[in-house]
Amino acid sequence: MLRIARFCRSTVCDGPSIAASLQSRSIVSGHTCQQAEPLPLENENLDLSSRTQDLGAIRTDWTREEVNEVYSTPLLELVFKAASVHRLYNDPQMVQRCTLLSIKTGGCPETCTYCSQSSSWRKETGLKAEKLMDLEETYQAALRARDSGSTRFCMGAAWRGPSQVGKGQWERVLEMVARIRGLGMEVCTTLGMLTAEQAKQLREAGLTAYNHNLDTSPEYYSKITSSRKYEDRLETLANVRDAGISVCAGGIIGMGEGNMDRVGLLHQLATLPEHPESVPINALVAVKGTPLQDQPPPSAMDIVRCIATARIVMPRSVVRLSAGRLNFTLSDQALCFMAGANSIFDGDKLLTTPNNERNEDLQMFETLGLRSRPAFLPYSAGAASSNGSCGGSSCSDSGASDQRVAMQA
Numbered sequence: 371m372l373r374i375a376r377f378c379r380s381t382v383c384d385g386p387s388i389a390a391s392l393q394s395r396s397i398v399s400g401h402t403c404q405q406a407e408p409l410p411l412e413n414e415n416l417d418l419s420s421r422t423q424d425l426g427a428i429r430t431d432w433t434r435e436e437v438n439e440v441y442s443t444p445l446l447e448l449v450f451k452a453a454s455v456h457r458l459y460n461d462p463q464m465v466q467r468c469t470l471l472s473i474k475t476g477g478c479p480e481t482c483t484y485c486s487q488s489s490s491w492r493k494e495t496g497l498k499a500e501k502l503m504d505l506e507e508t509y510q511a512a513l514r515a516r517d518s519g520s521t522r523f524c525m526g527a528a529w530r531g532p533s534q535v536g537k538g539q540w541e542r543v544l545e546m547v548a549r550i551r552g553l554g555m556e557v558c559t560t561l562g563m564l565t566a567e568q569a570k571q572l573r574e575a576g577l578t579a580y581n582h583n584l585d586t587s588p589e590y591y592s593k594i595t596s597s598r599k600y601e602d603r604l605e606t607l608a609n610v611r612d613a614g615i616s617v618c619a620g621g622i623i624g625m626g627e628g629n630m631d632r633v634g635l636l637h638q639l640a641t642l643p644e645h646p647e648s649v650p651i652n653a654l655v656a657v658k659g660t661p662l663q664d665q666p667p668p669s670a671m672d673i674v675r676c677i678a679t680a681r682i683v684m685p686r687s688v689v690r691l692s693a694g695r696l697n698f699t700l701s702d703q704a705l706c707f708m709a710g711a712n713s714i715f716d717g718d719k720l721l722t723t724p725n726n727e728r729n730e731d732l733q734m735f736e737t738l739g740l741r742s743r744p745a746f747l748p749y750s751a752g753a754a755s756s757n758g759s760c761g762g763s764s765c766s767d768s769g770a771s772d773q774r775v776a777m778q779a
């Protein structure tokens with residue numbers, strides 16, 4: 371019998387009862403309750419299925435079979451369950467708007483078959499390698515993003531990792547992090563493989579989060595890239611976690627993988643020692659000239675299914691509806707939010723691929739009654755040391771702490 375997990379009833383926790391949580395969310399944002407336990411159903415009418423999982427329980431011991439069982443649930447039933455879990459831990463009206471900027475485009479030595487920035491297919495894509503952006507230009511882009519309502523600024527560099535580049539470039543990136551962190555925005559970077567020392571330096575610079583996607587299942591990974599191993603990805607994620615940086619890790623749907631690879635990806639993420647605070651679900655944007663150029667795009671319902679499954683197996687993570695939503699209708703996106711997505715990328719470009727217009731997104735927020743998630747609303751998933759609330763020395767003078775207080779009041 372399926373049961374909905376109960377929050378702890380300690381005096382420091384005001385977690386909701388089942389009925390209350392399904393009606394409205396009243397828990398304190400960011401409460402990191404580790405004491406979820408199955409609750410015998412007080413009202414058998416709330417019994418949602420004959421399965422045995424505890425919906426909403428925080429678990430890192432999911433089996434693949436269990437994740438597959440969730441993933442294979444009939445779609446509307448799956449969305450209903452995911453929406454119920456979503457309300458246990460998140461304000462369903464609140465969706466974060468993030469901006470992603472490519473600070474160093476093209477010329478990447480890695481061989482990701484979906485990516486236009488790999489130097490391996492630069493002749494076919496025609497993408498020219500650019501230099502690392504300068505500090506002021508990047509800062510101004512972040513300022514514009516903040517003024518447009520983004521609360522998280524992500525910077526991507528087409529590198530194998532910082533070890534590959536000169537000291538001057540690495541130091542410039544650290545400066546970018548510190549300066550943009552001072553704007554009161556969450557700052558995320560995606561720079562490839564990190565050593566433990568590099569992760570520590572990013573944390574000291576004030577980095578909120580580090581993105582490093584697992585992309586797909588371990589079994590399918592060798593079909594996606596030949597220049598690194600799945601274990602390398604996991605090692606970087608461990609270095610990020612150990613440095614106390616919030617972890618952002620997700621994948622890409624539509625690269626020719628099967629359903630069991632999607633299950634494998636979600637299983638891998640849900641069984642990391644702590645759930646990532648942030649789980650981007652991307653739909654492949656097939657770029658001309660890349661080996662995956664002829665891949666048909668995944669359907670919006672494929673993405674809804676992945677988001678709903680992610681929401682159920684990682685109830686407290688921010689699930690990010692990321693690349694590839696340009697072709698989605700308003701209704702498609704509404705179903706994604708219903709299924710538990712609580713972040714989008716805004717701005718008309720995502721690294722090198724097009725994205726939805728900001729004005730359209732604002733209209734969508736209004737139509738759906740969504741509100742922008744503020745920066746530094748504490749992340750309740752993951753480890754206590756990386757709640758995304760504070761990084762380096764710029765934290766205290768950024769105004770971010772004021773926003774935190776306001777949100778918690």
Ligand code: SF4
Binds near residue numbers: 480481530562
């Ligand atoms: S996805 Fe990242 S690592 Fe892979 S080729 Fe593109 S820029 Fe390089």
